[in-house]
Amino acid sequence: MEINLEEVFQQKIDNEIKIEPRDWMPEKYRKTLLRQISQHAHSEIVGMLPEGNWITRAPNLRRKVALIAKVQDEAGHGLYLYSAAETLGMSRDEMLSELHSGKAKYSSIFNYPTVTWADMGAIGWLVDGAAIMNQVPLCRASYGPYARAMVRVCKEESFHQRQGYEIMLTLCTKGNPAQKAMAQDALNRWWWPSIMMFGPNDEHSPNSAQSMKWKIKRISNDELRQKFIDVTVPQADILGLTIPDKDLKWNEERGHYDFGTIDWEEFNQVVAGNGPCNKQRLKARVDAWNNGEWVRDAATAYAEKRAKREAGKTEAA
Ligand code: FAQ
Numbered sequence: 001m002e003i004n005l006e007e008v009f010q011q012k013i014d015n016e017i018k019i020e021p022r023d024w025m026p027e028k029y030r031k032t033l034l035r036q037i038s039q040h041a042h043s044e045i046v047g048m049l050p051e052g053n054w055i056t057r058a059p060n061l062r063r064k065v066a067l068i069a070k071v072q073d074e075a076g077h078g079l080y081l082y083s084a085a086e087t088l089g090m091s092r093d094e095m096l097s098e099l100h101s102g103k104a105k106y107s108s109i110f111n112y113p114t115v116t117w118a119d120m121g122a123i124g125w126l127v128d129g130a131a132i133m134n135q136v137p138l139c140r141a142s143y144g145p146y147a148r149a150m151v152r153v154c155k156e157e158s159f160h161q162r163q164g165y166e167i168m169l170t171l172c173t174k175g176n177p178a179q180k181a182m183a184q185d186a187l188n189r190w191w192w193p194s195i196m197m198f199g200p201n202d203e204h205s206p207n208s209a210q211s212m213k214w215k216i217k218r219i220s221n222d223e224l225r226q227k228f229i230d231v232t233v234p235q236a237d238i239l240g241l242t243i244p245d246k247d248l249k250w251n252e253e254r255g256h257y258d259f260g261t262i263d264w265e266e267f268n269q270v271v272a273g274n275g276p277c278n279k280q281r282l283k284a285r286v287d288a289w290n291n292g293e294w295v296r297d298a299a300t301a302y303a304e305k306r307a308k309r310e311a312g313k314t315e316a317a
Pocket of ligand 1: 035036039040041043044047048074105106107108109123127128131134135196197198199200204205206207208211217221271
């Protein structure tokens with residue numbers, strides 16, 4: 001009897017058995033995972049830039065230490081995710097070259113500028129809050145290395161979210177009127193880009209149906225966006241801030257908040273490379289790569305020298 005590999009594969013997924021790197025998998029599954037995981041890794045690495053901008057200007061030592069730790073965690077997330085993607089057969093150098101050439105995507109959210117200290121609060125509260133909503137279900141993704149990487153990522157994101165919310169809370173409850181206004185201004189600028197992070201509406205999301213069938217994604221873009229809005233509105237109330245959406249209203253019948261129309265033209269422009277900071281972000285990554293070339297060369301030369309020395313010792317023995 002001939003075994004249908006694709007059917008066996010889907011049965012494993014249906015039975016919640018993880019797919020591991022050496023298991024047979026359809027080529028499209030491998031490509032979809034590579035696309036999503038590498039985009040996710042790039043997002044973490046590019047995502048260090050907007051906050052990195054404020055490390056030298058954090059208002060006190062405690063804030064500075066927490067911000068450095070957060071940005072460092074983001075580097076770590078990028079590294080676990082590149083490692084998970086490498087198990088699918090693409091090298092890190094290839095992934096980076098796709099980022100640097102502009103071929104690979106990364107999250108739209110990191111193409112917005114961070115203009116005040118309150119942006120550090122808004123990013124932690126909203127951007128990490130949205131990331132947690134999207135990423136907790138990824139801990140159950142069908143591909144083992146991705147799911148396992150996400151467990152630690154989510155634990156750290158939860159610290160990041162609290163770090164941001166606490167900055168907002170301090171500005172809003174202990175700050176002077178100018179500081180509270182700064183928090184409101186940050187919310188005004190970060191709200192809509194944060195809800196765009198979840199991606200296009202379900203009916204315009206070309207990858208969702210297949211990714212849900214393969215249990216890479218477990219919850220749709222729109223459902224996650226709604227869940228995020230539902231948990232975030234009461235948090236804004238505690239801060240005493242107003243979400244910049246005049247159509248935002250609790251809908252008793254649906255048991256959810258209704259919200260206004262997202263500006264998809266803005267989203268498409270940012271994803272296409274025309275957001276406020278796309279060019280600056282990409283240039284920073286390319287410059288970092290080029291300026292680090294001598295470090296990579298030195299590390300390789302040292303590794304070769306050590307390997308030769310070790311080989312010499314073995315021969316002599
Ligand atoms: N930005 O068919 P779908 C973080 C693209 S990490 C740019 O719905 P899919 C931590 C999408 O790639 C944030 N492009 O696609 C942090 C696709 O294009 P393609 C990143 C977007 O994959 C916090 C096309 O649109 N998180 O925040 C975006 O099924 C603070 C059609 O879309 C992840 O990557 C977007 N927002 O669903 C770090 C999580 N949305 O590839 C520092 C993992 C969609 O066909 C500071 N990824 N597109 O050319 C995912 O869950 C999914 O990939 C989605 C998109 C939900 C992002």
